[in-house]
Amino acid sequence: MVVAKVFKFEKQFDGFPQETDLKLVEEQLPEIKDGEFLAEAVYLSVDPYMRAYAPRLPLGETYVGGQVAKVTESKNPKFPVGKYVVAHFGWRTHTISDGKRTPGWTIPMVLPDFGGLPASLALGVLGMPGNTAYFGVTDILQPQQGHTVAVTGAAGAVGSLVGQICKIKGCKVIGIAGSDEKGKWLVDELGFDSFINYKSDDVGKALKEAAPQGVDRYFDNVGGEISSTIINQHMKNFGRVAVCGCISGYNEKEPPKATPIQKGVLRHQLRMQGLHSTRWEDKWMEGILQNKKWIEEGRLKYRETVTEGFENMFKAFTDMLRGGNFGKAIVKV
Numbered sequence: 001m002v003v004a005k006v007f008k009f010e011k012q013f014d015g016f017p018q019e020t021d022l023k024l025v026e027e028q029l030p031e032i033k034d035g036e037f038l039a040e041a042v043y044l045s046v047d048p049y050m051r052a053y054a055p056r057l058p059l060g061e062t063y064v065g066g067q068v069a070k071v072t073e074s075k076n077p078k079f080p081v082g083k084y085v086v087a088h089f090g091w092r093t094h095t096i097s098d099g100k101r102t103p104g105w106t107i108p109m110v111l112p113d114f115g116g117l118p119a120s121l122a123l124g125v126l127g128m129p130g131n132t133a134y135f136g137v138t139d140i141l142q143p144q145q146g147h148t149v150a151v152t153g154a155a156g157a158v159g160s161l162v163g164q165i166c167k168i169k170g171c172k173v174i175g176i177a178g179s180d181e182k183g184k185w186l187v188d189e190l191g192f193d194s195f196i197n198y199k200s201d202d203v204g205k206a207l208k209e210a211a212p213q214g215v216d217r218y219f220d221n222v223g224g225e226i227s228s229t230i231i232n233q234h235m236k237n238f239g240r241v242a243v244c245g246c247i248s249g250y251n252e253k254e255p256p257k258a259t260p261i262q263k264g265v266l267r268h269q270l271r272m273q274g275l276h277s278t279r280w281e282d283k284w285m286e287g288i289l290q291n292k293k294w295i296e297e298g299r300l301k302y303r304e305t306v307t308e309g310f311e312n313m314f315k316a317f318t319d320m321l322r323g324g325n326f327g328k329a330i331v332k333v
């Protein structure tokens with residue numbers, strides 16, 4: 001008899017998540033049936049969307065999330081024992097799956113050959129965040145050689161890759177994040193051209209110094225007043241803005257107030273577009289293979305912030321929301 005540990009969504013978040021909003025329980029799993037397989041979680045992801053989408057998630061259910069799991073029993077030839085899968089099984093240690101899609105989420109996928117790179121990367125640079133960065137830059141932002149690009153959430157899973165991909169495309173990249181230690185990593189190790197600490201610097205003033213001629217492309221991971229400042233005061237005419245996330249407001253009880261951006265969009269004739277990585281599902285492998293190639297060529301670096309122990313999922317989640325992560329935040333069971 002297999003016993004799964006599962007985090008259930010107990011109470012709707014009210015502002016910043018509290019530990020009592022989730023409940024850790026044990027579930028006895030039945031024997032697998034024909035067409036099913038049993039998978040044991042090895043790495044689990046903690047992501048900002050887990051907070052952003054909470055108001056739409058039903059109480060009492062397993063909390064949402066992706067994981068890399070090892071198939072330990074199988075009556076489904078597409079998911080043989082010993083293989084690793086990346087799947088949206090939620091915050092749980094053991095899962096019985098029929099290999100089909102949970103509606104609204106990605107379909108379980110046997111991990112492609114990562115050529116010796118760690119399987120955990122399927123939750124980061126070789127998974128959803130990596131593809132958000134890759135397609136967000138190549139399809140939405142479309143930076144040209146010589147462009148100046150600003151990226152917020154710059155030291156996180158998506159932002160750290162966005163900046164590096166823009167460097168690969170020949171751009172000048174300005175990263176905006178929440179600590180000088182993050183800035184040092186971005187500039188010294190990832191090759192960003194400059195860094196702004198939004199917690200200690202005046203973002204408007206610092207951006208004027210870093211990009212006196214203005215910004216051609218802005219990859220927005222945070223929203224709020226920082227984005228209003230960039231869009232209203234720093235974009236060049238005909239610039240592009242990719243709206244990827246707005247984490248500055250996810251934990252707020254009331255919708256955050258920020259200076260309207262319409263004037264800036266109009267004055268500079270900007271093209272501003274939202275994106276969801278799921279829109280590129282039909283060419284998902286293109287992003288994974290390109291990011292993998294850039295890693296192998298030494299042109300794309302990744303970093304993981306690993307929390308040990310399934311019981312520490314909530315801690316890892318809230319540490320990430322507070323900015324404790326460099327690169328991708330994950331949990332190792």
Ligand SMILES: NC(=O)C1=CN([C@@H]2O[C@H](COP(=O)(O)OP(=O)(O)OC[C@H]3O[C@@H](n4cnc5c(N)ncnc54)[C@H](OP(=O)(O)O)[C@@H]3O)[C@@H](O)[C@H]2O)C=CC1
Pocket residue numbers: 047048049052128129132153154155156157158159176177178179182221222243244245246247248249275276277278320321322323324325327328329
């Ligand atoms: N549209 C899509 O398909 C996707 C969108 N996203 C979005 O992209 C963004 C980044 O996601 P991801 O890379 O996974 O997460 P990160 O790895 O960037 O982690 C979240 C980071 O957000 C920063 N942060 C927290 N609070 C604030 C705040 N008030 N203002 C500014 N920054 C803050 C913290 O860094 P710091 O120390 O700098 O404050 C923290 O490390 C999120 O908004 C997310 O929702 C992510 C994946 C897919």
Ligand SMILES: CCCCCC(=O)/C=C/[C@H]1[C@H](O)CC(=O)[C@@H]1CCCCCCC(=O)O
Pocket residue numbers: 048049052053056104105106128244245246275276277278
């Ligand atoms: C205002 C919320 C912005 C959240 C942005 C974000 O982080 C999106 C991430 C998605 C990514 O594109 C792929 C995913 O799996 C993430 C979450 C998708 C949620 C689907 C919600 C399904 C539902 O509405 O029930």
